[in-house]
Amino acid sequence: MENIKEEMEFDPSGVGVANGRYFGMPFSNDECPVVLISVPWDATVSYSEGTAEGPEAIIGASVQVDLYDEHYPSSPELKIGTDEAEIDMEDGGRVKVFDYIKAINTESRTKAKKIIDCLSEGRDLDKELRGLQEEVNQASAAVNYLTEQVCAGYLSQGKIPGVVGGEHSVTFGAVKAAAASLPEGRKLGVLQFDAHADLRIAYEGFEHSHASIMFNILSKIDNIGHLTQVGIRDFCADEHDSIKREGRITAFTDAGIGEAIADGKTWKEICREIVETLPEDVYISFDIDGLDPSLCPNTGTPVPGGLSFQKAVYLLREVASHRHIVGFDLCEVAPGENEWDANVGARLLHKMALFAIFAAREKK
Numbered sequence: 001m002e003n004i005k006e007e008m009e010f011d012p013s014g015v016g017v018a019n020g021r022y023f024g025m026p027f028s029n030d031e032c033p034v035v036l037i038s039v040p041w042d043a044t045v046s047y048s049e050g051t052a053e054g055p056e057a058i059i060g061a062s063v064q065v066d067l068y069d070e071h072y073p074s075s076p077e078l079k080i081g082t083d084e085a086e087i088d089m090e091d092g093g094r095v096k097v098f099d100y101i102k103a104i105n106t107e108s109r110t111k112a113k114k115i116i117d118c119l120s121e122g123r124d125l126d127k128e129l130r131g132l133q134e135e136v137n138q139a140s141a142a143v144n145y146l147t148e149q150v151c152a153g154y155l156s157q158g159k160i161p162g163v164v165g166g167e168h169s170v171t172f173g174a175v176k177a178a179a180a181s182l183p184e185g186r187k188l189g190v191l192q193f194d195a196h197a198d199l200r201i202a203y204e205g206f207e208h209s210h211a212s213i214m215f216n217i218l219s220k221i222d223n224i225g226h227l228t229q230v231g232i233r234d235f236c237a238d239e240h241d242s243i244k245r246e247g248r249i250t251a252f253t254d255a256g257i258g259e260a261i262a263d264g265k266t267w268k269e270i271c272r273e274i275v276e277t278l279p280e281d282v283y284i285s286f287d288i289d290g291l292d293p294s295l296c297p298n299t300g301t302p303v304p305g306g307l308s309f310q311k312a313v314y315l316l317r318e319v320a321s322h323r324h325i326v327g328f329d330l331c332e333v334a335p336g337e338n339e340w341d342a343n344v345g346a347r348l349l350h351k352m353a354l355f356a357i358f359a360a361r362e363k364k
């Protein structure tokens with residue numbers, strides 16, 4: 001009853017109500033074509049922590065987002081859900097997946113910190129630290145599994161899941177579920193917005209590191225047709241070799257984009273080239289550090305350069321207008337002293353959800 005009352009009172013043009021849900025939307029997930037899933041996990045982040053606080057900060061900032069988009073006059077009608085899945089615990093109780101991940105993140109961070117400190121001092125891990133490393137890897141695997149299960153549930157209901165991290169490793173379970181949801185013989189394309197290539201085999205000894213996410217996706221998930229990277233500007237020689245060697249990767253580096261524009265290419269032409277590399281079914285993984293760092297100053301590993309908000313949104317709309325969006329995520333948003341990073345993140349999330357539904361309708 002409470003829900004119905006709130007729903008009748010929900011005014012998409014009004015000031016949002018902070019009710020713990022994305023955009024303050026009170027709808028039941030059954031009526032939402034898109035559901036956002038918070039994954040507060042940042043145990044393998046090496047440089048600066050805080051992305052585990054991303055989902056709550058984005059929920060807080062999201063109530064201020066104006067839901068009107070000039071391209072889609074009925075955009076305020078889009079219903080976006082907030083996942084509240086629960087799991088059974090060994091003691092017979094039930095807890096929210098969100099709270100469970102948050103708890104194991106706190107434990108795992110403490111362990112990971114000891115390992116990272118040891119390695120950064122140039123020492124080898126002793127037996128105890130190797131044990132802790134194994135425990136962190138197991139916790140990462142548990143987060144991947146839970147994320148995959150939750151996403152698979154929404155996909156089986158014909159909905160689009162949108163994962164909100166956390167560090168970039170949370171993408172794994174979501175992509176696995178998206179790839180598995182495709183009909184036999186179809187391959188999934190992954191469009192990655194990022195400053196980093198994330199193609200390292202393992203980073204600081206963590207199998208499921210944020211810096212290895214795309215390597216893990218390409219090597220451990222069966223039907224990945226193509227990985228298209230946009231905004232990449234910080235990678236190691238091995239990663240550069242992988243991009244050249246692996247036929248399934250196309251990188252539109254930040255430098256490459258800048259040079260093409262300097263040579264007279266338009267952003268529209270570049271976006272068309274980006275879309276053409278992708279198969280029909282696309283998963284969008286948006287690491288906020290793909291944007292200019294003035295838009296995400298508190299993210300874990302900021303790098304100068306990157307896309308403007310306007311360019312990113314234009315590309316997102318182009319992709320959604322010409323391809324089928326199976327799922328998406330937004331990662332590495334870390335709240336700072338003010339709401340700025342979360343504000344940018346909330347607006348990006350809204351555009352991804354909106355385009356996945358409205359640009360797809362327009363296409364038909």
Ligand SMILES: [Mn+2]
Pocket residue numbers: 168194195196198210287
């Ligand atoms: Mn990344």
